[in-house]
Amino acid sequence: MDLLYEKEETSLVYHSSTSLAASILVSSYIITVPKQLWEFPILPWVKMVTNKEEKEVVELVGYILAHVLYSYPSLTL
Structure with a gap:
């Protein structure tokens, strides 16, 4: 959940914890469920x-x- 500990510019996007939680849930669903099984x-x-x-x-x-x-x-060389 490094999304919660990002830079200031990204933290401004997360103005609502409910929106963030809902978005993380949907993102997790998209990433983990194969597209052919997207029935829910x-x-x-x-x-x-x-x-x-x-x-x-x-x-x-x-x-x-x-x-x-x-x-x-x-990459830092």
């Missing part, structure tokens, strides 16, 4: 449970997935 309506369920707008959750999910999947450690 995760976004409508998250919206119902958290009362957060789907757009807000989707934006954070995109940010989280980009951070997790496309972050490369910097």
